[in-house]
Amino acid sequence: MKLIVGSDEAAYDFKEKIKEYLISEGYEIVDKGTYDGRPVLYPDIAVKVAQAVADGEADRGILMCGTGIGMSISANKVPGIRAAVCHDCYSAERARKSNNAQILCMGARVIGLELAKQLADIWLASDFSGGRSQPKVDRISYYDDLYKKQN
Template sequence: MKIAIGCDEAAYGLKVEIMKHLEGKGIEFFDFGSKKGDVVLYPDVAYTVADAVAKGDYERGILFCGTGIGMAITANKVPGIRAAVCHDPYSTERSRKSNNCQIMTMGERVIGVELAKYLVDIWLESDFSGGGSTAKVDRITEIEKRFTAK
């Protein structure tokens, strides 16, 4: 699995810790920034990562900012992307199993490093379970197409 990663300056420290965690697991990733000391607009980083995932260059993405909220909002603007804020185990698992999210977002000001590592593991090990959720995810895609077809 190839993962795209990005952050703003508010979450640089958490991103670095998660990159070490992924390296330790032998998971391939690419860091789209920001770099230490860079002040960036998080929508620019979120768009870059989400676009790379939408194009199929990466299977999944992980985005970090102060709360995770702004990254999720921005990533969800990219057609074909489903992103969710993941701050607890159940929602993290369901973001994959029920909603087939390709991008998880987290906030360094909201959760600690050890919880973040645990959530990343849950998210990476979870797959879309289909079943009753398939029609719901398909409807999300249909609604999205109403706006992107214009």
Template sequence: MQIALGCDHHAFEMKEEIKAFLHESGHDVIDYGCYSCEAVDYPDVAFQVAKDISNKKIPRGILICGTGIGVTIAAGKVPGIRAALCHDTYSAERAQKSNNAQILTMGAKVIGIEVAKKVVETYINSEFVGGHSSRKVRKIMDGEKQFLKGEQHEETHQ
């Protein structure tokens, strides 16, 4: 399977180990950077991975930053993308089976490399099962379209 892989500087070392793990498992990895421990802004990497997945250039991706939160939020801003932050195998499996998430996100400062490899392996080996979940995923995507058109938008004042 072709997999996009990207990170920020906090996750460079984990990305490199995940890349080697995926190659050893027979996957074609497209490395979106970063390419060193030099500081980069995670939205730049996350947006590019998510854009290419949204445009169907690559079927799935993995994004890693310090906590995983930033890349999850950034990737989720790209229309059509469902990114799932997972630090355990059950969540990784459900991200795919129940939510058809195209992007797995993780935090390099949250989990160790061996757990990360198991999470990646579980995510990659899981497939969307449809059923009742199809209805829910459709609702998410329909809601996204409505919000993009400006429907259901209410300003909140605090």
């Protein structure tokens, strides 16, 4: 599976360790930045990752910042993207199974590295279950299309 990752400066070291872990687990990684600890505008990184996932350049993406919240908000501006902040195992699983989230967002100032690895594993191993969730995800897509047409 090919993954696109990105972070701001607050999560740069965290991202580098997560990348190393994912590569050791056999994932192909594309890094969209940041490439050092200098301050960046995290929305730019989030949109790069989200657009690349939306364009099919990778199967899924992982974004990291201080809390994961800003990255999630920014990534969700890209039509067709569902990015979820997850800091517990249940949410990581449900983000995929119930919401078909293509991007996992985590906060380097909120969780530790070992939990982040565990969340990535759970999220990557989970697939969308469809069923009762399908009409809800379809409605999200409906609104994506509606607002895209208005702009």
